[in-house]
Amino acid sequence: MKLLEINNLHTYFDTKKGLIKAVNGVSLSIEEGRTLGVVGESGSGKSQTAMSILKLFENNQKIYEGEIKFEGKVISELSEKEMQKIRGNDISVIFQEPMTSLNPVFTVNRQISEVLMLHQGLNKKEAEARSIEMLKQVKIANPETVNKSYPFQLSGGMRQRVMIAMALACKPKLLIADEPTTALDVTIQAQILKLMNELKAETGTAIMFITHDLGVINQMADDVAVMYCGQVVETAPVDNIFMDSEYIHPYTEGLLTSIPRLNTKRGEKLDVIPGSVPHPLALPQGCKFAPRCKYATEKCRNEEPELKEIGPNHQIRCFFPVKRGGNK
Numbered sequence: 001m002k003l004l005e006i007n008n009l010h011t012y013f014d015t016k017k018g019l020i021k022a023v024n025g026v027s028l029s030i031e032e033g034r035t036l037g038v039v040g041e042s043g044s045g046k047s048q049t050a051m052s053i054l055k056l057f058e059n060n061q062k063i064y065e066g067e068i069k070f071e072g073k074v075i076s077e078l079s080e081k082e083m084q085k086i087r088g089n090d091i092s093v094i095f096q097e098p099m100t101s102l103n104p105v106f107t108v109n110r111q112i113s114e115v116l117m118l119h120q121g122l123n124k125k126e127a128e129a130r131s132i133e134m135l136k137q138v139k140i141a142n143p144e145t146v147n148k149s150y151p152f153q154l155s156g157g158m159r160q161r162v163m164i165a166m167a168l169a170c171k172p173k174l175l176i177a178d179e180p181t182t183a184l185d186v187t188i189q190a191q192i193l194k195l196m197n198e199l200k201a202e203t204g205t206a207i208m209f210i211t212h213d214l215g216v217i218n219q220m221a222d223d224v225a226v227m228y229c230g231q232v233v234e235t236a237p238v239d240n241i242f243m244d245s246e247y248i249h250p251y252t253e254g255l256l257t258s259i260p261r262l263n264t265k266r267g268e269k270l271d272v273i274p275g276s277v278p279h280p281l282a283l284p285q286g287c288k289f290a291p292r293c294k295y296a297t298e299k300c301r302n303e304e305p306e307l308k309e310i311g312p313n314h315q316i317r318c319f320f321p322v323k324r325g326g327n328k
């Protein structure tokens with residue numbers, strides 16, 4: 001069943017220089033208990049899609065069009081008060097840098113306990129016991145000591161485990177993870193990813209995993225949404241993207257060929273996508289990827305393609321999807 005469904009979402013920033021269409025017609029869904037990997041270059045709108053789900057908006061930002069449904073209910077029109085009941089309870093979030101999300105002046109216990117007291121009505125003692133339990137669940141070796149610690153006393157990997165414990169404290173149905181391991185070194189990153197997969201298997205929590213790293217997507221996701229310029233350009237089960245499907249989006253093809261491989265020789269150039277993401281205030285007419293696409297035609301430069309079904313659960317926003325491993 002669909003846990004989250006986003007239909008034609010437009011979230012803009014109203015700035016002095018004009019409207020920044022950070023999310024510009026996003027449609028995607030997340031099935032119960034599955035991980036959707038959201039991938040795309042910097043500025044493609046991944047984080048702002050996540051912020052829209054939680055309605056964590058700046059003053060000059062709002063939803064202009066479209067809707068977000070959670071468990072079949074439209075949540076994009078809820079008031080701030082109603083959203084507060086959902087955040088941290090049904091849907092929680094972890095960010096890249098836990099230091100900015102954890103309060104430096106409170107102990108770990110106070111921060112996890114607060115969530116539990118607010119949403120689950122536990123008293124102080126019950127919350128403390130549950131906080132220690134949560135730290136055990138995220139495989140922190142000395143949970144009693146860590147529970148009494150302040151964030152600055154912990155390593156980066158440890159802080160991210162605390163964030164995960166806090167996010168899972170109320171048994172959310174959806175966990176949004178926005179580049180949760182980007183700031184960590186590779187061995188710690190691997191441990192956190194492994195932990196998240198184990199927790200998902202244990203708790204059945206669905207995950208929206210945001211990253212710019214297709215390697216991480218391969219490891220974490222069941223399904224993938226590829227984003228470009230505030231739009232989803234391709235969405236499919238993960239194996240379709242990496243192996244199975246006959247056709248893929250030219251942008252996805254570009255991302256796949258830019259993954260460094262172990263056998264890449266030193267000095268050998270990776271096949272990176274030429275050009276850069278267009279400025280959000282100067283989006284091209286037609287397909288947003290056309291200026292960088294080696295297959296683009298006149299039609300692509302003038303008309304905007306829609307997200308269309310190309311196979312089972314596989315949608316592509318392109319007039320001329322690429323045949324894998326060869327010409328079109």
Ligand SMILES: Nc1ncnc2c1ncn2[C@@H]1O[C@H](COP(=O)(O)OP(=O)(O)OP(=O)(O)O)[C@@H](O)[C@H]1O
Pocket residue numbers: 013015020021022023040041042043044045046047048049058212280
């Ligand atoms: N506070 C803001 N005011 C105006 N524009 C913003 C603001 N925050 C983000 N944007 C714009 O919204 C667009 C989408 O940004 P978003 O952060 O969602 O991208 P992203 O794919 O998550 O990138 P990254 O991987 O760098 O986090 C970008 O063009 C960005 O410049």
